[in-house]
Amino acid sequence: MNLILWIVIGGILGWLASLVMKTDAQQGLVLNVVVGIVGALLAGWFLAPVLGTGTINMEDFSLASLGVSFVGALILLAIVNLFRRGRIR
Numbered sequence: 001m002n003l004i005l006w007i008v009i010g011g012i013l014g015w016l017a018s019l020v021m022k023t024d025a026q027q028g029l030v031l032n033v034v035v036g037i038v039g040a041l042l043a044g045w046f047l048a049p050v051l052g053t054g055t056i057n058m059e060d061f062s063l064a065s066l067g068v069s070f071v072g073a074l075i076l077l078a079i080v081n082l083f084r085r086g087r088i089r
Contacts, residue, residue, distance in 0.1 A: 009056050010036030013066070017073035021081065036073050043072025 011029065014036030018024040027035070037056075044055040053064040055072065 005061070006037070006056060007033055009061070009066070010040060010069075012036065013056070013070050013073050014039065017070060017077050020074060021077040023077060023081065035076055036069070039071075039073030039076040040069035041072070042076055043068045047071060 011033040014027075014032035014034065015024070017035060017039065018027050018032060040055040047068050048055055048065075051064070051068060053062070053068055055065050055069045
């Protein structure tokens with residue numbers, strides 16, 4: 001059951017991040033899930049130790065972990081936009 005929650009919440013976070021970064025029209029459902037999960041992984045490595053919280057990948061479904069995972073997804077999309085277009089939207 002945790003795997004299903006992980007995929008659903010990762011998809012929602014990836015979709016919200018793509019809305020904020022204005023890349024939603026270019027992404028589908030699968031890419032939104034990937035962005036949410038990989039962004040949470042990045043946040044788990046870099047942001048979670050600094051902020052002292054977990055991410056959705058650490059099976060910590062708190063408001064702080066959702067926020068950190070969302071910021072990780074935003075950072076991931078910013079990096080992708082930087083390499084794809086040469087600028088961050």
